[in-house]
Amino acid sequence: MRRFERKQNVFVNKDALGESYKPERIEERDDEISEYMDALQPVVDGWEPNNIFLYGNTGVGKTAVTEFLLEMLLEDVSQYDDVDLSVISINCKTLNSSYQVAVELVNELRPPGAEISSTGYPQQTVFKKLFQELDDVGGTILIVLDEVDSIGDRDELLYELPRARSNGKLEDAKVGLIGISNDFKFHDQLDPRVQDTLCERELHFPPYQAPELQNILESRAEVAIAADSCEEGVLNLCAALAARDSGSARQALDLLRLAGEHAENKDDDRITLDHVDIARQKLEQERVVEGMRELTENGHFALLAVVSKAAHDETPCRMRDLYQEYLRLCNSAGIDPLAQRSVHNHLSDLRMLGILSAEENRTGSRGNYYSYALDVPFSSAMEALSDVLSLDSVLDEIRKTARQAEAV
Numbered sequence: 402m403r404r405f406e407r408k409q410n411v412f413v414n415k416d417a418l419g420e421s422y423k424p425e426r427i428e429e430r431d432d433e434i435s436e437y438m439d440a441l442q443p444v445v446d447g448w449e450p451n452n453i454f455l456y457g458n459t460g461v462g463k464t465a466v467t468e469f470l471l472e473m474l475l476e477d478v479s480q481y482d483d484v485d486l487s488v489i490s491i492n493c494k495t496l497n498s499s500y501q502v503a504v505e506l507v508n509e510l511r512p513p514g515a516e517i518s519s520t521g522y523p524q525q526t527v528f529k530k531l532f533q534e535l536d537d538v539g540g541t542i543l544i545v546l547d548e549v550d551s552i553g554d555r556d557e558l559l560y561e562l563p564r565a566r567s568n569g570k571l572e573d574a575k576v577g578l579i580g581i582s583n584d585f586k587f588h589d590q591l592d593p594r595v596q597d598t599l600c601e602r603e604l605h606f607p608p609y610q611a612p613e614l615q616n617i618l619e620s621r622a623e624v625a626i627a628a629d630s631c632e633e634g635v636l637n638l639c640a641a642l643a644a645r646d647s648g649s650a651r652q653a654l655d656l657l658r659l660a661g662e663h664a665e666n667k668d669d670d671r672i673t674l675d676h677v678d679i680a681r682q683k684l685e686q687e688r689v690v691e692g693m694r695e696l697t698e699n700g701h702f703a704l705l706a707v708v709s710k711a712a713h714d715e716t717p718c719r720m721r722d723l724y725q726e727y728l729r730l731c732n733s734a735g736i737d738p739l740a741q742r743s744v745h746n747h748l749s750d751l752r753m754l755g756i757l758s759a760e761e762n763r764t765g766s767r768g769n770y771y772s773y774a775l776d777v778p779f780s781s782a783m784e785a786l787s788d789v790l791s792l793d794s795v796l797d798e799i800r801k802t803a804r805q806a807e808a809v
Contacts, residue, residue, distance in 0.1 A: 417625035450577025457606030460649025485540030499558035510534035539573035608648020614640035692754035717772035
């Protein structure tokens with residue numbers, strides 16, 4: 402049995418490619434930073450802060466820019482005696498209601514041992530406790546709610562907090578909300594009263610383009626990777642793959658990191674294009690598996706229907722045909738099928754997760770329809786489905802069909 406040994410063939414500081422790394426400068430977001438600073442200016446001037454909501458896909462810099470600017474803001478306002486700024490940040494991913502977010506905020510503000518239970522209080526009682534804690538802190542308080550769309554339509558806190566000072570529930574605190582969301586439609590789904598109350602400044606972070614991603618990779622690679630340990634074209638390929646897929650800097654950095662790990666595990670001294678290709682396959686597989694965790698059993702069968710059509714080389718495939726395949730598969734497995742509209746919702750979720758792509762087809766006066774196809778390799782989808790579905794005979798049939806299609 403081999404022993405653990407330190408490997409440093411490729412990396413000198415692999416942490417620089419990780420999510421927790423904080424670069425000295427944020428690359429390729431100058432316009433967004435400028436607009437963000439304008440939205441934060443009232444804090445410096447001593448006025449009530451704006452409510453600011455950031456929208457953009459995962460990995461486009463929303464959270465990184467927020468952390469960078471708020472650290473700078475805290476440092477810069479310290480020179481003014483009339484500005485007392487506090488920042489509270491929570492991630493709402495596991496909090497699906499205003500009640501849970503309010504409890505989390507109360508416990509963030511209270512000292513260890515004085516936290517309140519996550520259940521058992523009326524919602525307004527929790528809000529009252531939150532307002533009291535905020536007033537005890539006083540001054541200007543910015544509350545950052547990352548992945549704020551997780552609270553869905555249970556959005557009462559977004560109505561109460563911006564109105565708290567004018568309603569006399571806050572006396573010593575001036576509160577501003579900073580919401581960060583991957584869902585561009587989140588604002589539209591809010592209660593109209595909440596939309597009117599927030600009066601937020603909206604900032605949109607577009608996906609990165611390949612040249613922007615390459616610049617980001619080059620700056621990180623200077624810190625993370627040893628000299629001459631990257632084959633020519635590696636950074637360009639990582640950037641191009643991420644730009645073509647999601648425009649995510651996180652994906653580009655993950656590709657480079659995984660490629661470097663594979664090189665070191667093979668005792669290679671350089672990261673090559675082949676290492677990047679292996680990293681791409683691994684990331685695609687992980688993305689499908691992660692997406693599968695978000696789905697119900699019927700969501701798995703909706704994906705299985707697309708995979709089955711792909712095996713027959715019949716994708717992109719329109720909804721009505723996919724639904725018939727879904728019904729066949731459900732009948733084969735002995736599960737109760739959903740209505741077509743519900744299956745369409747599952748397909749939309751799979752599209753949001755980056756597992757499916759959808760092509761809009763225009764039919765003139767008869768309206769439009771979507772045709773769906775896999776947006777990940779067939780093999781990755783099959784491996785993920787094999788992990789969650791006990792349907793060996795069905796999956797073997799699909800694999801056989803795919804091999805026959807390739808042979809033709």
